[in-house]
Amino acid sequence: xxxxxNPQEALDLLIRKLNDADQQLAAHVRxxxxxxxxxxxxQQPRGRDANKPRSYRRTVPYSPEQALQVAVDALRAHFVxxxxxxxxxxxDMVPASLGPGTTSSPSLAGNDKPIHIKTExxxxxxxxxxxxxxxxxxxxxxxxxxxxxxxxxxxxxxxxRLQQSxxxxxxxxxxFREGL
Amino acid sequence: MATLSDLENAIDVLLNHxxxxxxxxxxxxxxxxxxxxxxxxxxxxxxxxLNVTPVLRGISGTPTPFVFRGAxxxxxxxxxxxxxxxxxxxxxxxxxxxxxxxxxxxEMTHELDVCIMRGKDAVQCRDQxxxxxxASLVAGWECKFYDSNLPKGLGRxxxxxxxxxxxxVRLSGFCxxxxxxxxxxxxxxxxxxxxxxxxxPLNPRNENIFVNQIAGALKKMTGA
Numbered sequence: 001x002x003x004x005x006n007p008q009e010a011l012d013l014l015i016r017k018l019n020d021a022d023q024q025l026a027a028h029v030r031x032x033x034x035x036x037x038x039x040x041x042x043q044q045p046r047g048r049d050a051n052k053p054r055s056y057r058r059t060v061p062y063s064p065e066q067a068l069q070v071a072v073d074a075l076r077a078h079f080v081x082x083x084x085x086x087x088x089x090x091x092d093m094v095p096a097s098l099g100p101g102t103t104s105s106p107s108l109a110g111n112d113k114p115i116h117i118k119t120e121x122x123x124x125x126x127x128x129x130x131x132x133x134x135x136x137x138x139x140x141x142x143x144x145x146x147x148x149x150x151x152x153x154x155x156x157x158x159x160x161r162l163q164q165s166x167x168x169x170x171x172x173x174x175x176f177r178e179g180l
Numbered sequence: 181m182a183t184l185s186d187l188e189n190a191i192d193v194l195l196n197h198x199x200x201x202x203x204x205x206x207x208x209x210x211x212x213x214x215x216x217x218x219x220x221x222x223x224x225x226x227x228x229x230l231n232v233t234p235v236l237r238g239i240s241g242t243p244t245p246f247v248f249r250g251a252x253x254x255x256x257x258x259x260x261x262x263x264x265x266x267x268x269x270x271x272x273x274x275x276x277x278x279x280x281x282x283x284x285x286x287e288m289t290h291e292l293d294v295c296i297m298r299g300k301d302a303v304q305c306r307d308q309x310x311x312x313x314x315a316s317l318v319a320g321w322e323c324k325f326y327d328s329n330l331p332k333g334l335g336r337x338x339x340x341x342x343x344x345x346x347x348x349v350r351l352s353g354f355c356x357x358x359x360x361x362x363x364x365x366x367x368x369x370x371x372x373x374x375x376x377x378x379x380x381p382l383n384p385r386n387e388n389i390f391v392n393q394i395a396g397a398l399k400k401m402t403g404a
Contacts, residue, residue: 001181001182002181002182003181003182004181004182004183004184005182005183005184005187009184010187013184013187013188013191014187014191017188017191017192017195018195021195021200021201022201022204022205024208025201025204025208028327028328029327031328031329032327032328032329035328035329038361038362070328073327073328074327074328075194075327077325077326077327077328077357077358078204078208078211078327079194079197079199079200079203079204080199080382081325081357081380081381081382082203082204082207082211082214082325083199083203084380084381084382085214085215085217085218085325085380085381086214086217086218087381088218088221088222088381089214089217089218089220089221090221091221092221092222092224092225093221093224093236093246095224095228095233096224096233096234096235096236096265097233097234097235097236098235098236098237098242098243098244099235099236099237099242099266100237100241100242101237101238101239101240101241101242101243101261120233124236124243124244124245124246125244125245125246126217126245126246126248127245127246127247127248128210128213128214128217128247128248128250129213129247129248129249129250129251129260130209130210130250131250132249132250132251132253133251133253133257133259133260134251135251148260149245149247149260150206150207150209150210151245152207152210152214152217155199155203159197159198159199160199162197163194163197163199163200166190166193166194166197167194169190169193169194170187170190170191170194173182173186173187173190174187
């Protein structure tokens with residue numbers, strides 16, 4: 001694919017748009033891009049050891065082309081992998097059954113009060129704690145009524161597929177390798 | 181030819197998708213915990229490989245909803261109805277937990293992101309509130325969700341943690357959705373924890389390796 005923009009312009013546009021949308025996400029992506037990468041350098045010694053080249057590791061900045069791919073990978077982690085984690089967990093919980101809270105050995109579960117509904121094969125509700133048990137002061141201050149738990153709901157596979165396709169479209173547009 | 185307008189449009193479509201910025205802002209505070217929850221789910225899958233049905237429970241009642249801790253906590257804490265799973269193989273009881281603190285061999289406490297422990301010891305620590313001892317740990321995993329640049333120090337810290345968990349541990353591993361070339365080398369020695377890099381639903385092959393390893397270890401230790 002030919003481009004009317006160069007890699008640096010594409011990177012600048014991506015970071016600017018991310019910054020406009022969410023400064024925290026933009027900061028994550030900037031940090032990823034600014035971390036650089038390790039390369040193996042080869043040094044040709046002089047004198048007696050001239051035919052014994054030595055290699056060493058050196059951290060160098062990403063090229064704008066590489067940085068664009070790193071940025072897209074970071075976005076994939078948040079926009080595609082995260083919903084897939086929750087869907088995977090929900091899938092893995094479906095075959096499990098729900099039991100009562102227990103203080104006794106599970107192999108003595110006959111002593112537990114039974115659950116009278118069939119729970120194997122059903123979707124389970126999941127929540128992740130936002131406001132932890134030792135936390136005194138939340139983001140909005142101690143007196144605010146902040147939600148304590150974040151429900152994690154299943155995302156449709158079609159939405160994930162669409163977002164993956166959006167990401168692939170962006171990846172293609174910032175791929176400057178010859179012949180593409 | 182791709183124009184700047186094409187690029188701008190592609191970025192907008194990505195960010196404005198329902199799984200774009202809005203979803204990110206909603207789940208961002210719990211992203212790392214969501215990854216631990218995902219690995220917890222893979223443990224359930226490993227147990228099911230042995231034709232055993234795990235039971236989801238809560239510390240103070242039926243887990244509806246099933247609550248994952250937002251920070252490391254004590255196994256006996258009833259601050260919320262924290263969830264865990266129980267299963268029995270060949271008469272041996274086990275529990276799977278996320279974010280529970282253990283007492284190391286040195287008496288220092290350590291958090292394990294996801295673990296499998298002996299059921300009897302877990303019950304005892306709930307009945308008579310205490311941190312479980314390192315001897316009760318069967319398997320433990322460090323779970324790290326990163327969007328880039330996995331810090332090397334995480335690997336070093338986990339090796340130190342596992343070193344303090346005694347000799348009963350059958351399985352330990354460092355899980356991440358990313359990979360890291362130098363950490364791969366660091367985890368290479370036989371006595372170090374296993375590395376489960378690129379452990380993500382985008383890579384089902386790595387998921388299968390993880391799940392089969394759990395099933396294999398449980399099968400071996402229970403004689404199933």
